[in-house]
Amino acid sequence: MKRLSFSFLAIAILSFIIVHSCSSEEDDTIAPNEVQTPEPEPPAPTQYSLTVTSGEGGTVSTEGGVYDEGTEVTITATPSEGYRFTGWEGNDSTSESLTITLNSNQTFQALFELILPFQFEYNLHSSLDDFAFYKDSISSVFLRLSEMMPIETYYDGNNEINGVAVYSWLAGGSKPYVSIIGDTDQCICGVINNKLVMSLQLQEGDFNEGANFKYALLAHEFFHVYQIYLSKGFDQGVFWLIEGQAATVESLYLKEFINDSGYIMNFLNKNYTSFDEGIQNVESYESYNGFNSVIGQYGDITIFMNLSLAKILQEQGNSEKESFKIIFEDYWKTDPNDSNWKIKFEEVFGISTSDFYQRLNEFKTNPENLVPEISLSEIFEKE
Ligand SMILES: [Zn+2]
Missing domain, CATH: 1.10.390 (Neutral Protease; domain 2)
Incomplete structure (x- = not known):
């Protein structure tokens, strides 16, 4: 019993010396038994590839690469001038920034589309011919307002809206555009052929000296178009x-x-x-x-x-x-x-x-x- 104790103590002291001597040269954290019987190195972490490309009309923040499993990578799409970002091939997100966790090989493409100019199209009835100055002013008023409040084509959830179809006439006879736009007076009234319909019905009295409502109406209805554009449809x-x-x-x-x-x-x-x-x-x-x-x-x-x-x-x-x-x-x-x-x-x-x-x-x-x-x-x- 005593002999055994002595041997144990000797081994313990010896171990201490070994440990101590190891410690001076190598990492403190290595336990003695590990030094004596090293385990095989842990396997290298699994790696996956990320491939990011951009379609025509923009760039992406990274082309991707090879990453350890579980790495998070954020990729950002930036449209070029005149284009807009529409989404990702490979992901349902519609955000321009995407954070990916690499748990498999993944491929994404940023998609862009050309922004078509938002255009005003004019249907100005001959009943306004006596007021040619006003007829001519409609497009210049809208041009001026478009410079202040630029409007681009947008998707309203159902349709791509690429402009406004303006209909204007003088009240009195039967409404000249009723078969196209319905029985309207003054409104933004629905969508026909991807354009908002703007109905501008005027009265004789609107052309009296000093009657400015006819211009107010243009600014008013234009602003509705701007509100609708900003909110992508009311x-x-x-x-x-x-x-x-x-x-x-x-x-x-x-x-x-x-x-x-x-x-x-x-x-x-x-x-x-x-x-x-x-x-x-x-x-x-x-x-x-x-x-x-x-x-x-x-x-x-x-x-x-x-x-x-x-x-x-x-x-x-x-x-x-x-x-x-x-x-x-x-x-x-x-x-x-x-x-x-x-x-x-x-x-x-x-x-x-x-x-x-x-x-x-x-x-x-x-x-x-x-x-x-x-x-x-x-x-x-x-x-
Ligand atoms: Zn209104």
Whole structure:
């Protein structure tokens, strides 16, 4: 027993020396038994290849390579000028950035397509021939607005929309385009042959001296096209947002280009509009259902609402230009729909709709103070 103990101790001491001597030359972490009986080296990790290419019209951030199993690689597609990214062959994602975990050999191709110019096509009826100056001005007004608010072809979920088919005529006789566009007056009314239909019905009275509505109408309907483009087709029908903004744009257009700065007061005049009652019934401005009777009772407070929103955004620290860009562009880019628009509203504007509706009371006494100082061109001027 004693002898055994001694031997054990001797072995222990010997081991210590071996360990100690090993430690001085090699890694501390190697245990003595491993030194004595080394195990075979662990197998090299499995590797997979990633192959990334780009179709015509763009580039990718990497061509890929060979990676250890489980490696995450992010690849990004960038369209060339005049092209847009449409998706990936090899993956269902529609995001330009894709993060891949290599668990097999994988191949991706970024796909791009040529952006076709968004075109306005004109069907201007001979009933407008007495007002040739106006007929001619329609395309130049839309050209001017297109420079401020560039529109590209887009996919609305059902159709590729590559332009607007404009139909305009003088009311009086039977509607000349009814067999093509239906019984319409003034609207963006559906899609025919991949173009939005814009219906511009005018009245004799629109051509009286000083009657500027005929130009306001062009800016108004153009802005609807812009809203629809930014949201890739309207999925929501919030009356006060859609129409109040278009009315704001038409007012700013007349002020800047037709020298009619008083036009906006048609919408902000307390003699015409019952702001108190309008605010008390503000939710009836959320839908197109019965909006005519709502406006008949309380007046059109939709501009007032959008201009109040612009003031609130300025209180939050945004410039006047930024505030209108948030209203006219950022909100629509969220592609709001009828079920989520209040959530999108709060995300974009930093205030809930109910709080916003309450705050309208702060602006109702002097709605004329809401008239923007900034011009339409300045709002959309590129930085
Ligand atoms: Zn409208």
